[in-house]
Amino acid sequence: MSEQLKQIYPYINGQAWKSEGQQHKDLVNPYTGKPLARVFLATKQDIETALGSAESAQRVWGKMLAREREAILCRAADIVERRRDDIVRVLVEEGGNVFGKAMFECDYIVSTFRIAAGQTRDIRGETMPSDLPGRISMSIRRPLGVVAGIGPFNAPLLLNGKKLAPALAAGNSFILKPSPHTPMAALMFAEILEEAGLPSGVLTVLLTTDEALGDTLFSDPRVKLVTFTGSARVGRILADLAGRYQKRIVLELGGKSPVVVLDDATLDYAVRSAAFGIYFNQGQVCMANSRIIVEQGIYDAFCEAFAKQVARIPTGDPALPQTAVGPLISSEQADFVQAHIADAVSKGATLLAGGGREGNVVQPTALCDVTPDMQLYYEETFGPVAAIYKARDYEHALEMANDTSYGLSSAILTNDLQKAMDFAERIEAGSVHINDNSFDDDPNAPFGGFKDSGYGKENGRYSIADMTELKWVTIQQGERQLAF
Structure with a gap:
């Protein structure tokens, strides 16, 4: 053969x-x-x-x-x-x-x-x-x-x-x-x-x-x-x-890009936008928003809606037009992604959706209750895994967004223009996307990151x-x- x-x-x-x-x-x-x-x-x-x-x-x-x-x-x-x-x-x-x-x-x-x-x-x-x-x-x-x-x-x-x-x-x-x-x-x-x-x-x-x-x-x-x-x-x-x-x-x-969702954001759009920003191309995207930081006023509602959204994402054969999440590039990468999930769950993270695997296809996965002692808190997973964090308020969300050695892309979903522009000034990232997710690149715009x-x-x-x-x-x- x-x-x-x-x-x-x-x-x-x-x-x-x-x-x-x-x-x-x-x-x-x-x-x-x-x-x-x-x-x-x-x-x-x-x-x-x-x-x-x-x-x-x-x-x-x-x-x-x-x-x-x-x-x-x-x-x-x-x-x-x-x-x-x-x-x-x-x-x-x-x-x-x-x-x-x-x-x-x-x-x-x-x-x-x-x-x-x-x-x-x-x-x-x-x-x-x-x-x-x-x-x-x-x-x-x-x-x-x-x-x-x-x-x-x-x-x-x-x-x-x-x-x-x-x-x-x-x-x-x-x-x-x-x-x-x-x-x-x-x-x-x-x-x-x-x-x-x-x-x-x-x-x-x-x-x-x-x-x-x-x-x-x-x-x-x-x-x-x-x-x-x-x-x-x-x-x-x-x-x-x-x-x-x-x-x-x-x-x-690489990147460990955040998307910040404030209380005044439109919930349905925020859920769909954040999901696209992490699960596009199986999460094998340097600017994927693997960290979803949600203000506490809508945190519970967001987690519930996000879990439902993730469960609806079609996975499997990439040759089929309806498939949204296909295989990771190799079995080694699939092993690495699953190890990140298993480590987080073993240390107390809550699995909201996904976590399974068939061949090199790892299901779109969402976790909450993620803490700094877990591998995926700081490390780039480079797979279809999102971690959702609760922020007390806008300042806490910004602090969490900057708590990374990476600085490639970022996003904020809010209808408060003052906070949106403040975020654009203070976030430590090479790209900032307001009312969008962090997955974005334009062939005529400057693309590149800060820090690692x-x-x-x-x-x-x-x-x-x-x-x-x-x-x-x-x-x-x-x-x-x-x-x-």
Whole structure:
């Protein structure tokens, strides 16, 4: 059976790259457990070839006219729209994505490519006053060179695309190291951009399970920036490497995001919004509102309504359009999530809903009476588990919301504009959503967190700023007066 599997290879210099010594692993569907493809992994020599190819290709790509890069990115967006069914199938099969989430990623990446296309014409410097007579003082932006991106499994189209598209728009070549769980989604980018006319070598997709690749990307002087989405633990390791090699880095890490529900919130909407914010994509979302903090006046009513809402969420086969919660990415992750639930219940948490498991599908779960001695109080569960906390009043809710080492996203549901804006000012998070849940991302808005959730901003012109070099240039009109 395994010999008949589709074979996929690293994408280097515009082609599926086959070489001696490539090891392989079989990719499996996280819902069915059946093999999907045999993945051949890049060797050290393959990686060296990729770096040389990316550097050579960037010298040409970086000099192309903005309108030429714009046209390629626009065509890529059109191809995504045309191949939507193919892309959705890949996201469902290899990532366990439910249909609605896969469609969301397609829509997002279309916008990402189109925004990046527009950015090609908006990479600009500025003029500034000078303290010297006769001097024109200005700044210009130029491509960095080779940019590397290390992506996660949970949103492989969206989170890899928001790194790739602006890098290309700025005139850089891009090396993508995708998650070993979702290599086919990454290779879709290669197919799409090749069809769109991207020159060979500008995009590389390195399929590898070798964690030492991070050392290579940081230590090699040809790579000018590394952008990473993943866990805070790995982010700290990469930050150390960035400091050692004086390498630019953008880190988009984990979260333990709060949604605060005040007494004056509309109960039904608050329940539905908070549920969507945690159970979308099985809770495998860095900005999921895993902490639901409810003011005491409506706490009991909220818990009762939330438990009923959770029980109605359809789970199971992600290929079925009606499924809202599908499988976690692996049995290991399902084990980890269940261990968090079991630890909380054993220490006194009340199970309001869920808690069961079938294969890699963990039921949407809601807990209350969660205390700081429980693992899930501070740790990121990265699964369909919500903890509901009671707050005495608004100030107590804000205090609880900030009681975390993370600071990625946040939300508040209230009809009190004064408290909503105060929350926006005082919450320690990179995103604040008023009368919404914490799950939100817009391809044209600055996205990134505080504290252990990383640093740097992604999307649109905010990515362009990190992916270009800013130079100061002066022109002296006439002769400058000199002291000697």
